[in-house]
Amino acid sequence: MNLKEVLQLADEIVFTKTGQHLDDLQAAVLQGTLQRETYKQVAKEFDCSESRVREVGAQLWQILSEELGEEVHKTNFRAAMERLQVSIVSHFAQDSVQIGCVHFCRETSHPPDIPNSNNQETSHSKQHHDLSEMPELGTVYDSPTGDSFASRTPQLETLKTWILEEHCRLIALTGINGIGKTTLAVQLVQHIKDEFEYVIWCSLETSPTLTELQDKLLQFFSQPEKADSSATNQKLLPLIKYLQKYRCLVVLDDIHNLFSSGELAGKYKPGYEDYRSCFKQIEKLSHQSCFLLIGWEQPRELNQVKTQNTPIRTLQLTGLDIAAGREILRDYGLAEIDNWEALIHSYQGNPLWLKSVATLIQELGGGVTELLPDDTLLLPEDLKDILQQQCDRLSEIEKQVISLLAKESEPVNLAQLLEKGIIPPSDLLNALQSLSRRCLIEQQANCYTLPPVLRQCHYRSGANCQT
Secondary structure, eight states, rough: OHHHHHHHHHHHHHHHHSSSSSOOOHHHHHHHTTTTTOOOHHHHHSSHHHHHHHHHHHHHHHHHHHHHSSSSOOGGGHHHHHHHHHHHHHHHHHHTOOOOOOOGGGGSOOOOOTTTHHHHHGGGGOEEEEEESSSOOOOOOOOOOOOOOOHHHHHHHHHIIIIIOOSSSEEEOSTTSSSHHHHHHHHHHHHGGOOOOOEEEETTTTOOOOOHHHHHHHHHHHHHHHHOOTTOOOOOHHHHHHHHHEEEEEEEEOOGGBBBBSSTOOOOOOTTTTHHHHHHHHHSSSSOOOEEEEESSHHHHHHHHOOOOSEEEEOOOOOHHHHHHHHHHHHHHHSSTTTHHHHHHHHTHHHHHHHHHHHHHHHHGGGGGGGGGTTOOOHHHHHHHHHHHTTTTTHHHHHHHHHHHHTEEEESEEHHHHTTTTHHHHHHHHHHHHHTTTTTTTEEEEEEOHHHHHHHHHHOOOOEEEE
């Protein structure tokens, strides 16, 4: 069915139910759905609010669901209309009626000989979600204006744009441990899951091989087909075929478990190199799905991409803003301590780090910070353990660079680091790039510096970030 035919049939359904034809906004919503536009895009084109478009869409899906006797939504609208057309045509053809213009009526929408409950036709039009491995969202810290998770709103909107509007196929969400990658990803999935036919969240904590991961995904994608088929030896499609046939969102959490310790960031473990070919296939081949990769490190092939003309993106998270950071301290009863703003800056707005320090201060009594020198940084044992997890992954060259930066009280540029003559230029550049990708160093203009927490960790523990 072409767009005009679908809209004409939908108009007849709505008229039968309400006695009124589609208005301009209703037609725009249906046309946008057929063209895989988001509600935000439809609202922009129609010059109205996104909430109004969502409201109209919800009303349309309810009308269509009631009239067709099945759940209709954005992801299966076209398929539902095509099934309806087949049912009507088949019904009239059996009665040898000349088909010119088929008019919808309630009595012929689901003729007895072609039941609407036919699983073979409808199974994949439903939404299938496996979020059993997705963590709970947990506490979302508000800004003083009450805007939920205000400091992450720009990043959330960026991810939604990349996925829903630009149809990116491969997205990396990276940042240092505790910065809030998973929390943001959970919120993202809750916002966009209804835009997809299949959504699955996979934890890579146990470092599954590519074969193991593909088997898990294929089992998930093929379950409706197995339920529809009486054949027990049905051959599975290759993974890419499911990504092409259906709109799928696959989230791979803790992807750093695929990479080697003691190497520059993003080098695959022995036996895991075939993931590179898999990600390249997801990037290069045409399909309508998206993979979201979350972790401290990302594949090197993703980090090298900076152009907007490719279907892959990388978003590196930094800390929360002052308002959201203070809400964390407020949650621990520390919002009124004298140095709360300096505390947030010192710990880079990292939610996990702030919670660790806030717990220590709370247990010792909030006034303990007033008795310490102004430049004192607290390093609770659990925070040192967190930092050690990432320091343990560093290559020897990276550890040498951290030692150099720890000795500098001010940011230093590349020329100053080269003058020391300790590390060959090529190795130094590669190490700086790797540390930057790990979010373990800060870059200010053309200068590099070590964050206060890592500097303190280095001084407390000696060389190589050892605790």
